[in-house]
Amino acid sequence: MKVVVDEEHKGQIPATINKLSFLSRTLNNRTALLYLLPSIVLFSVFVFYPMFKTVYLSFFLTDLQGRPAEFVGLENFQYLIQSESFHKSIKATLLFVLYTVPISIVTALFLAIIANEKLKGIGVFRTLFSSTMGMSVAASSVIWLFLFHPSIGAINRLLSIFNIQAIEWLVDPSWALISISITTIWMNTGFTFLILLGGLQNIDENLYESASIDGASFWYKMRRITIPMLSPTLFFIITITLINAFQTFGQVDILTKGGPAESTNLIVYSIYREAFINYQFGTASAQAIVLFFFILIVTILQFKFGEKRVFYQ
């Protein structure tokens, strides 16, 4: 009986071994795929599909309901290149990044360093400094909206005590972007502070101790120990703040709606306005793609030049 079976399946044996070995050879990959499946599904739905759809839409003009109605090739991009308002938007975005990123990080770093000292009641300060993290963009924008109010705002009241002409914070195009930047820096501080403080506390105490024994000054320790040891954290926070700055939306929507004279029409707000107010998904998608490349280039540059200075333990 046994022999018969063997005889019957003789020809199939090598094939089975092959099949088995293929399955077993890819076992690891398949397991990996299984583990990745949830994120692949999520990314496909929320990242890849919208991305491809954006590229697709950027070649169309959309009708009043926002449905793609006419294929126009690269017309949307040509329009953007010529559009004065898009140039303004890019300029405003770059200026905004320049105003907010360095100041946010330097402020937060300063606060983190002073809050890293071991003093009585330091917890109170740490909580205070990081408190803006717990506030939503909408809530903080509304607070600033009142502070900036042209006729009854607190800041202008204060200025009038010193007999300084009231500043039209959100109404004057030369001030509006600065006002938005101030708001943003204030909002960024909490999160940036918290991450930097975490980074500072991770630095090995022994390094400072031995440096102190060698007679190193505060600034020397700062330059040679704190900054290098903090560099991965700093790098992370710079990248995140930079990307966030490029994508600022909430405070613009609440404080200025992109006005006055389009001076605060940051690129994401401009995308929103084109897409969801004017229902020009074509031009909006084209802008989104431009933004994507902007962020990509900045990030690549950062990795190329910035990361060299990062010291990983």
Added chain:
Amino acid sequence: MKKVGYSIIILWFVLIMSACSEQTSKNELTKTNESSEDQRVGTKDGDKTKVVFWHSMGGKLQETLDSIVNKYNQSQNEYEIVAEYQGSYEEALTKLRSVGGTDDAPAIMQTFEVGTKYMIDSGFFEPIQTFIDKEDYEMDLLEENIINYYKVDGKFHSMPFNSSTPVLIYNKDAFTEVGLDENKAPRTYSEIKEAAKKLTSVNGNVTDRFGFSMLTYGWFFEQLLATQGGLYVDQNNGRSGDAENVLFNGEEGLRIFNLLNGMNQAGTFGNFGSNWDDIRAAFQSGKVAMYMDSSSGVRNAIENSPFEVGVGFIPHPDNMEPQGVVIGGASLWLSKGIDESIQDGAWNFMKYLQTPEIQAIWHVETGYFAITPAAYEEQLVKDEHSKYPQLKVTVDQLQSTKSQPATQGALISVFPESRQQVVTALENLYQGMAPQEALNQAARGTERAMEIANRTKNKE
């Protein structure tokens, strides 16, 4: 290896975040709609048919509207109106765009006058003419100027509801203080300029009070244009066909820009931005002595100002017969393709809103017009008009309007976008851009939007 891992993670962050940027706003839109999931267009619930009504009446206006809706719901047993506030007209329209034609769309939608053309073109709504014809409903009882705006191609598409016009509001106490006649509102451009000059008071290098201000909002520009008989776009303001060219950058538009530019440079014009509350706060706190507001803001201005408030007609250029104003405000739209009983309920409610009794309440509580002139005969209105004679001014201004394409108002589907362009032009003007150049820029932007709309129309 660790370094590479780090980089990959961060790069992923970049990809995700940039891809998400477009998503966030979309999510925002859908979020607000979820709350009304169980209500939808309206459902048959027990014996009462629910009819969902989206509106943009915030603050005090909402209270009044809610009380009217309650009154209606209690007055009969067949229908229940569910009124939902959906943010400003612009925001509500944006929401509608994402649900229009689906089950999530409301049965009644309130949309501002410049959305009229869009709403007609969208095809989501049943022209109310259908219902008017069905039961020979009398629309002639409505205010003539309101009919002129909302009758398009001889047909009513929507039911007028809240109508307003712009007025000049001024501080009577300040007028007396500088020796101006507090009972005579300035009317011509040169009177406005002169009064603004007198009313402006400067202390050191701080301007305590500006003479004149206007909200940076396209609507006021449209009105100042119409009162000169100037058209906004060609094709008879878009009423005899789809408009293709912009006309607002002609001489009439330029006169407006020159007036504002002149006062701005003389320092008598205060710029308080594009937020209604800001300019109203500026007036009520005495920072500006004259400004233009909607007639629906009159009542509020009188009650909240610590001084006497005067109301006048909007300004017009010297040596010119003013043509009057374009009706502003909003109308109600009835959804297509929904259950007939819900449509009947919506129609029934619309008719209820028309009654002189309800219009009288609406007029005196809000300052919007009574769209049925018979409401002015109600005792309630008479009493109120003798108490607040200023409210009467707004009615007079509307009734003295001459009907012609300019005052009928423009019909273009991309009006909201065009208003943005005009707002930008005004802001550029206040920053020193030459009036004609600022106007031309807005005209170009509007023309492009109109061109795209015409190109993509009926091309699905």
